[in-house]
Amino acid sequence: xxxxxxxxxxxxxxxxxxxxxxxxxxxxxxxxxxxxxxxxxxxxxxxxxxxxxxxxxxxxxxxxxxxxxxxxxxxxxxxxxxxxxxxxxxxxxxxxxxxxxxxxxxxxxxxxxxxxxxxxxxxxxxxxxxxxxxxxxxxxxxxxxxxxxxxxxxxxxxxxxxxxxxxxxxxxxxxxxxxxxxxxxxxxxxxxxxxxxxxxxxxxxxxxxxxxxxxxxxxxxxxxxxxxxxxxxxxxxxxxxxxxxxxxxxxxxxxxxxxxxxxxxxxxxxxxxxxxxxxxxxxxxxxxxxxxxxxxxxxxxxxxxxxxxxxxxxxxxxxxxxxxxxxxxxxxxxxxxxxxxxxxxxxxxxxxxxxxxxxxxxxxxxxxxxxxxxxxxxxxxxxxxxxxxxxxxxxxxxxxxxxxxxxxxxxxxxxxxxxxxxxxxxxxxxxxxxxxxxxxxxxxxxxxxxxxxxxxxxxxxxxxxxxxxxxxxxxxxxxxxxxxxxxxxxxxxxxxxxxxxxxxxxxxxxxxxxxxxxxxxxxxxxxxxxxxxxxxxxxxxxxxxxxxxxxxxxxxxxxxxxxx
Numbered sequence: 001x002x003x004x005x006x007x008x009x010x011x012x013x014x015x016x017x018x019x020x021x022x023x024x025x026x027x028x029x030x031x032x033x034x035x036x037x038x039x040x041x042x043x044x045x046x047x048x049x050x051x052x053x054x055x056x057x058x059x060x061x062x063x064x065x066x067x068x069x070x071x072x073x074x075x076x077x078x079x080x081x082x083x084x085x086x087x088x089x090x091x092x093x094x095x096x097x098x099x100x101x102x103x104x105x106x107x108x109x110x111x112x113x114x115x116x117x118x119x120x121x122x123x124x125x126x127x128x129x130x131x132x133x134x135x136x137x138x139x140x141x142x143x144x145x146x147x148x149x150x151x152x153x154x155x156x157x158x159x160x161x162x163x164x165x166x167x168x169x170x171x172x173x174x175x176x177x178x179x180x181x182x183x184x185x186x187x188x189x190x191x192x193x194x195x196x197x198x199x200x201x202x203x204x205x206x207x208x209x210x211x212x213x214x215x216x217x218x219x220x221x222x223x224x225x226x227x228x229x230x231x232x233x234x235x236x237x238x239x240x241x242x243x244x245x246x247x248x249x250x251x252x253x254x255x256x257x258x259x260x261x262x263x264x265x266x267x268x269x270x271x272x273x274x275x276x277x278x279x280x281x282x283x284x285x286x287x288x289x290x291x292x293x294x295x296x297x298x299x300x301x302x303x304x305x306x307x308x309x310x311x312x313x314x315x316x317x318x319x320x321x322x323x324x325x326x327x328x329x330x331x332x333x334x335x336x337x338x339x340x341x342x343x344x345x346x347x348x349x350x351x352x353x354x355x356x357x358x359x360x361x362x363x364x365x366x367x368x369x370x371x372x373x374x375x376x377x378x379x380x381x382x383x384x385x386x387x388x389x390x391x392x393x394x395x396x397x398x399x400x401x402x403x404x405x406x407x408x409x410x411x412x413x414x415x416x417x418x419x420x421x422x423x424x425x426x427x428x429x430x431x432x433x434x435x436x437x438x439x440x441x442x443x444x445x446x447x448x449x450x451x452x453x454x455x456x457x458x459x460x461x462x463x464x465x466x467x468x469x470x471x472x473x474x475x476x477x478x479x480x481x482x483x484x485x486x487x488x489x490x491x492x493x494x495x496x497x498x499x500x501x502x503x504x505x506x507x508x509x510x511x512x513x514x515x516x517x518x519x520x521x522x523x524x525x526x527x528x529x530x531x532x533x534x535x536x537x538x539x540x541x542x543x544x545x546x547x548x549x550x551x552x553x554x555x556x557x558x559x560x561x562x563x564x
Contacts, residue, residue: 065204088294099206257306534563
């Protein structure tokens with residue numbers, strides 16, 4: 001890719017107004033980063049840098065929260081058995097743990113059910129209803145699902161079981177016959193945080209339960225909500241930002257035996273844990289059993305009060321995660337080999353669709369996510385299996401994937417999700433037609449001129465970035481709505497460069513600004529080794545790297561061009 005073509009996709013944020021630094025009492029670098037996040041007065045600075053409980057919205061602003069609380073109180077008064085139906089990802093597991101812990105705190109006997117990803121899929125099903133009936137359950141609370149399960153909710157009703165739905169997925173025109181439907185995304189909802197996750201919604205129900213009995217909320221609940229929000233890539237608006245920030249702070253002194261065991265096994269220092277640690281160390285291990293086998297053991301480690309059990313499950317999660325990594329690496333290699341060279345050009349609008357009959361349905365979301373992130377395009381990975389082929393989709397900001405799938409609903413057996421992530425079931429014979437339709441839709445709705453792969457905070461020096469490292473850390477947690485800062489530094493001299501990694505996909509360079517040397521790593525940039533010489537302009541993130549007890553700064557290179 002040529003220089004001009006690359007620079008076309010480097011987006012520079014506008015310069016900060018000169019008077020703003022003076023108004024905020026901060027230097028221009030710090031002010032620029034805040035201005036880029038639409039923070040322009042002292043009150044906004046305080047709320048952003050020090051998130052507090054004022055960011056939490058009244059749980060009763062959610063639709064039908066009062067109906068749910070009244071039904072739960074009735075269950076408590078009548079000593080009813082309650083079933084909690086969850087989901088197999090970390091958002092669903094965390095949400096299930098939140099409600100199980102809450103119900104247990106009030107002496108309510110609750111039975112969890114986590115469906116098998118491959119055998120049962122997402123949402124309520126007849127097998128789960130039979131299970132709950134066998135346990136004499138008269139009330140089911142769903143988490144992270146249920147809004148579109150019209151038939152299953154009606155069946156539960158005919159079996160004498162009421163259903164309270166807590167969910168955040170987009171609704172259909174028709175509604176389930178539920179005792180209560182708590183979902184911030186219902187058309188009539190006045191709840192301002194439309195990006196509340198499944199665990200976030202469960203946390204709001206738990207909050208309402210504790211408030212109704214005037215009891216304090218245990219700290220573990222917001223820790224689980226933080227895990228779910230990070231895992232589900234919830235946009236970090238004020239409420240979600242507080243949930244993640246406070247949850248991470250509480251994790252540093254957690255009383256959860258399971259989180260302690262998981263952290264120890266994953267090499268995570270809980271006393272200094274960050275949202276990045278949670279995302280890259282804890283969450284993959286919690287996700288692994290739901291991807292490959294049954295997620296119930298991930299739920300077990302969050303709910304156990306037995307240290308031996310926690311230790312045993314942590315070892316099992318570690319083993320499953322290693323297996324998951326091996327399978328994913330092989331599948332990603334197969335997926336990339338299917339992609340035509342012209343599909344990789346960022347300035348060609350379109351969608352990447354890959355498929356294989358040897359892929360485990362539990363990892364296709366990882367394949368789609370990695371392809372979408374690497375190539376800044378919507379991506380779909382399909383595990384082909386005749387009439388029961390499973391697809392997982394991940395998208396980018398300018399393409400609503402669930403709306404695109406709705407236009408293909410006549411050839412899909414089942415589908416669901418939201419604008420940036422979705423899943424579906426399809427008969428293999430319809431896959432060519434699906435590819436044709438989605439290619440047309442993406443080319444029509446995505447303009448090559450509208451996409452920016454990299455949004456740069458400012459042009460600066462590495463020295464300036466390092467001098468502000470503590471301030472950069474104060475902007476955490478990072479995620480959607482608050483991306484990790486990306487900087488441009490020009491005329492960095494390449495002292496040496498080599499490809500690293502099992503398949504030589506990554507690029508390791510030592511760079512100099514004529515004052516100091518800096519270690520750098522460019523994940524997925526191994527193909528640029530021939531350009532890694534002379535002077536280059538780099539866009540990068542800054543991180544601390546600890547190796548053999550020594551801590552140094554490392555540049556995470558996202559892209560570079562030869563200096564002019």
